[in-house]
Amino acid sequence: MKLVQTMIKPFKLDEVKEALVELGIQGMTVTEVKGFGRQKGHKETYRGAEYQIDFVPKVKIELVIPDDMEQRVIETIVRAARSGSIGDGKIFVSELKTALRIRTGEIGDGAL
Amino acid sequence: MKLVQTMIKPFKLDEVKEALVELGIQGMTVTEVKGFGRQKGHKETYRGAEYQIDFVPKVKIELVIPDDMEQRVIETIVRAARSGSIGDGKIFVSELKTALRIRTGEIGDGAL
Amino acid sequence: MKLVQTMIKPFKLDEVKEALVELGIQGMTVTEVKGFGRQKGHKETYRGAEYQIDFVPKVKIELVIPDDMEQRVIETIVRAARSGSIGDGKIFVSELKTALRIRTGEIGDGAL
Amino acid sequence: MKQILCFFAWSAVVVASVFCGVADGWAQDGLPGAIDTGDTAWILVSSAFVLCMVLPGLALFYGGLVRSKNVLGTIMHTGSILCLISLVWVLVGYSLAFGTDVGGLIGGLEFLGLMGVGEEVYPGTGIPHLVFMVFQLMFAAITVALITGSFAERMKFTALLLFAVLWSVCIYSPLAHWVWGGGWLGEMGALDFAGGAVVHISSGFGALVCAMVLGQRKGHGVEPMPPHNLPMTVLGTGLLWFGWFGFNAGSALGANGGAASAFVATHIAACAGGIGWMVAEWMRSGKPTVLGLASGVIAGLATITPGAGFLGPLSALLLGLLAGALCYGAVVWKTKLGYDDSLDVVGIHGVGGFTGIVATGLLASVGGQTGLLFGNPGQLWIQLVLGVASIVFVMVGTYIILKIVDVVVGLRVTPEEESVGLDLSQHNERAYS
């Protein structure tokens, strides 16, 4: 199994989710995060004091998938999340040892 | 060492924590996340417009443990987090290369 | 590539970020988390009822880096995040299979 | 469900249509001759102030104290009660409370649908009858809303509505009549300037019965249930305090010396209540808290309410300090008794209201009234009767109403709905997105 993590622009979340569901993905976990990268942040001003805020709001999706779906999942995410402008985000894939469904105790691909 | 990630129902957090502490776990990290899975979300209505919200609030626990505790930790989590209804969540385990305690510089199992 | 995760004290975030940027790191992802560890939490009192809160606010940084930077990154984090008091946090390192930049499709170290 | 709603909606429309022509014409023949513009201005303002106590005041005070999944449900309790009970008051409640006395027990029906309530001066005052009516309306609404704190986070919404209507008609209106509308308690000489018994004892002891009958929240005493937003509660506290000037000083029914005196006593008791609770908590648990200060202010305000027009400033100060410490004690003590009065209506309004009623019998010295310490021991006895009679009537009545409501629609949400929270399960809404 693979653990796919992807940081994307928040307003792309719905689109990416839909695309993955169409592909047959049945579960994912989403976290609100702040990203730092090439996309520059923004300035804020409070009573004349200016702050440079380097972190940009992003959404992180975590997705555990069977090995054979890796390629398709990556392609799907890229397709749905790309806007072409800086800050579209990254996909990181790593190996996963075990997955287990708490409710039933199922293990492995069946637990996803 | 292993990295155990588990997504559970928020109101189970205290129970799971207690059970893990009893087992001898001394550290963990908790994140509020939104989960998408078989458990269906809910509807919301605002001035006559209805939205289907697919994401359910979940809590993610991250736990780094020595290799030999893997089995016991998984069992403990399952026992404490199971309510038997859909949405009880998942446990994902992966390999970890290094752990280090910032304060002391200790490395490996001693850092946990 | 390596995935470095580190849980640190929130007020150390800026310092750690600066130090990593100096080292040449160009991206990272930050999440607000709650940590449980040796650092004890705190008490809260509401209308005479006292609650022991075990979780302490922490910040988690996720960082994907080329293999050869691992040592320098760890040292940099330790230097910037250490305050010497309990609760300074942990660094966890694991292997990463793939990294991909959504905008350009670049893969591997070039995507970071 | 739908049918019932339809039915209610339609009956309201029909009944209203019938009265419409009759009453609305009727109401206009009062002569505005002796209206005092200053008094009228003050009671109009006071009525608006009391509205501000209910919404947004109380709604946010309570809303901040619950968990975030229940904040809208909690606000909805107060909001829907305000709307519904206002209409009930206009149609029935006012007449039952302030219609011509029938046997010392209840008012007559001559003011149903506000027939005959117009712009003419209300006897004994310089304000139009309509102004008196609407000022009293706000009291009727807030009293029922106060109770909801005791069953927060678990009451079914339909049950709430039914309970509110029955309680207002069967408990509040009669009690208001007994004390203020020419009923037996008022005739006895009982003193309740702005509602220590009518408002605070009734809501406080009604709340006690509610907490006992509905039972604890899931997880009570096991999970921590900290307030989700204390600044919201502070905001509510501030608005309650602000509005309470209308509540108490408005009860003088004019912008006169009595109002001045009640205004000052109210403010002093609020401050002293806050300090009293803060110091007591500081001494017992080592730290003063914001919620403690806020709770003490409300305790002070509830306690001074019955005596606001009768106590001098230093008596108010003393009573306020006492109220703060006492209500803190009651709230701490509650945890030992095991009932789950979620937002401490009993400990603050029940205890505060009763204390105030008794204290008025001791300390009255202003507004032509005197208590035991100023040479009139009889008053204390009357006040005790007032307090005890209110408690007994309210507790028995509330119990019966709850049983009826339970049979008709059921009191509690399901455990599943309770863990999801009232916001989503009862209203399909989330507070924060």
Place this chain on the structure above:
Amino acid sequence: MKQILCFFAWSAVVVASVFCGVADGWAQDGLPGAIDTGDTAWILVSSAFVLCMVLPGLALFYGGLVRSKNVLGTIMHTGSILCLISLVWVLVGYSLAFGTDVGGLIGGLEFLGLMGVGEEVYPGTGIPHLVFMVFQLMFAAITVALITGSFAERMKFTALLLFAVLWSVCIYSPLAHWVWGGGWLGEMGALDFAGGAVVHISSGFGALVCAMVLGQRKGHGVEPMPPHNLPMTVLGTGLLWFGWFGFNAGSALGANGGAASAFVATHIAACAGGIGWMVAEWMRSGKPTVLGLASGVIAGLATITPGAGFLGPLSALLLGLLAGALCYGAVVWKTKLGYDDSLDVVGIHGVGGFTGIVATGLLASVGGQTGLLFGNPGQLWIQLVLGVASIVFVMVGTYIILKIVDVVVGLRVTPEEESVGLDLSQHNERAYS
């Protein structure tokens, strides 16, 4: 940009300096002889109440309904309009609305910069002229602020300022003159107690044109855009309700029977509006909501506004129920029409205001006025003229102004700015850190 700002700032300073000596001296020769302190107290309070409706009331009501990235931008719309239009009113607007009538169409210029507006009694009342002026000022400010709900989350800030000034001077002031300032509609006998046409129709139908001209928000109808903070909206609702007592009952211009009557009708219609919307929503979509109750209250208040001083309590009740259900219908129906009136200004203020204007022609029975149902069929006709004339004038005028503003500074922010949100893109601020 900078130059324009500089220029505006300096012209203001220069103009003001010139008037300063002249007008400020002038204003003082009124005799305070016949001032009634009670009436004055009430209208001072009412003016403050209406301020409270605008800020914090409306600002938070709207602010809670938008997404969190736009909350400051939304608040800023209301806040900056309040500041700017108040000054415009003082310099020009008041005179255009309430100066000596010129041909039934517009007021004269004698009150420019408040020249001659002093402490002397305003004719026909017991209050100083300045108090009348400032009470009216608050109405001028809130009307423009109401419109902003229709183009929330996408209007450019410079466009907003320019639009507000033009709209206030070219639409609000003339309309206020027509109805209240001695213009042709008032002369015709049109009844608009507190601004059903002048305030609610004008903002509601102005809003319709704005929504159509500006177009939908990015993602409208595709992404869910739930309110980011409903307790904030409830707080706004409560403050609007509270302030509306000043708005409506203050329109009696004294603390008299008329104020009493308007106060009661206002409260009843608010409550009935809340219940009406709640029941309608409950029946249609299965659950009552907090936002529904709040919206119904506002609908009830908007609808009773023109008739507050003319309707009896039961008529108010009936009208309120109707208003709640009707406005709910309008809001549901909107989604089918496809224009994006973001915060439902049309469905609530437009529909409510027009309904109220017509209902006044039917149900008037108080304050010396009668409607069709009380034997005066002519009034209904006049009311229809009032309603329709206001709609036509406002829609045409708003369209022209928007086109001008579009040419001069451009109406909408860029798509990029829109997805970042107004807070950061227009104001370099975030609401929550």
Place this chain on the structure above:
Amino acid sequence: MKQILCFFAWSAVVVASVFCGVADGWAQDGLPGAIDTGDTAWILVSSAFVLCMVLPGLALFYGGLVRSKNVLGTIMHTGSILCLISLVWVLVGYSLAFGTDVGGLIGGLEFLGLMGVGEEVYPGTGIPHLVFMVFQLMFAAITVALITGSFAERMKFTALLLFAVLWSVCIYSPLAHWVWGGGWLGEMGALDFAGGAVVHISSGFGALVCAMVLGQRKGHGVEPMPPHNLPMTVLGTGLLWFGWFGFNAGSALGANGGAASAFVATHIAACAGGIGWMVAEWMRSGKPTVLGLASGVIAGLATITPGAGFLGPLSALLLGLLAGALCYGAVVWKTKLGYDDSLDVVGIHGVGGFTGIVATGLLASVGGQTGLLFGNPGQLWIQLVLGVASIVFVMVGTYIILKIVDVVVGLRVTPEEESVGLDLSQHNERAYS
């Protein structure tokens, strides 16, 4: 600690008990003969309005500006001061400020514990003495609360309480006496309508000393410390504005032409202040901000305070614009000086108050007073004396008090407590769960 608290609690009780019988009886013999109900209504309302400024107004205004770990601590500053200083005022402060003058410097002790302050008319007005007292009480409370903005996020809670009591008794009461209570500044003819010197200079320059003595917050100038909740600050701004009508127009002590004039000047200056700050910021940093508009409104209000009853509308407009721009400049300039006046009390209240005092000497033309520009050059000189004397007295006094407090309990929390935040470290509470 506990003993000290015990001791304080008990002494309060004992002292109060003693006065109780004496004073509460005493207070009742005033004749309510010449009370004007309209004036009384207005000042009762005004007192409530000023309460609303303190809590929830100022508490939330400040609370929104700090980091979320300090919001309760910040609110607690204002809340506890309100409670405590109200009691201090009742027991001692009022008498020191408004008792019979002793040598132009201080009031006599005849009103200790409100002895002899009753329902009788206050000389020269139509309101009961108690109403005058409670209106002044609110001023005493808000002045001390304003200062807390300068040492937000780092003051020890015990130090705060001790500081507040000493400052109120030793600085506020004498200063109020000098200007309003028959003291030397008032006798000189100094004009301070509603507290430019007594309230704003005193809190602003007291704040300056506090910021300097306490030193910077940890991380000041290094970490960004953005406001954690700007809508909360906007809410506070709205409530402050609303309440300020009571503050300024209430200072006419009646519902008369003077109140009307002050009300209008207040509103205009607030609006102009907002615009002034907004435009200045827009020009300097490229974007107008919500916090800028809000700050400008407060600056305008603080600046018009001393002249509210003496300036005409266009003078108010001009002064407001100036106030906004000037205070913006002061706040920007502050960052260069290096002291950490966390919430800009100096830049807004200090600078605004002094500007207002001087401007009154220039622009006064209403209410029987004239300034330099209207032919009375002497007034400007008197105003300068008023401003400078207040500044010197307050700065020296505040410094001494801080040193005493530092010795007795220590001023600052520990660095550890500071990084945890005041909410948890001082009060064991968190604002949001």
